[in-house]
Amino acid sequence: MKRKENTLTKAEFQLMSILWDINHSACAWDILEHYEEPKPAYTTIATYLKVLYEKGFVDYFKNKGEGKTQWYVAKVTRAEYTRMTMKEVKKNFFDNSIKSMFSFFVKEENLSADDVRELLKLLEEEA
DSSP states (O other): OOOOOOOOOHHHHHHHHHHHHHOSOBOHHHHHHTSOSSOOOHHHHHHHHHHHHHHTSEEEEOOTTSTTOOEEEESSOHHHHHHHHHHHHHHHHHTTOHHHHHHHHHHHTTOOHHHHHHHHHHHHHHO
16 A cells, blocks of 8 residues: 655655656666665665555556566656655745745845846746
């Protein structure tokens, strides 16, 4: 039974980032090849994939004639996950106020007036 959790641990996010970068179905061995040294054990990757499946972030299928090999595909895009995460940050840390959130980042990142104007210009172009 799938459990629905909308957050990823650091290790799960790393695996999902690899799957998003691959941009097509991949088996655990394919994913493992994309890790930097020291690479985790194959069984670790398999466990993460099982957890990600249970959380609803990936799905899998098997091709006939390929034995037990499971091919994984992301069910959530990087943009969708980013959007979900930022909505949670806005809700949990900024009382659902985009103004408070924006103000925090302007101050925290020491953005100049020119930086803010550039951001506003980007927003106007999007509208």
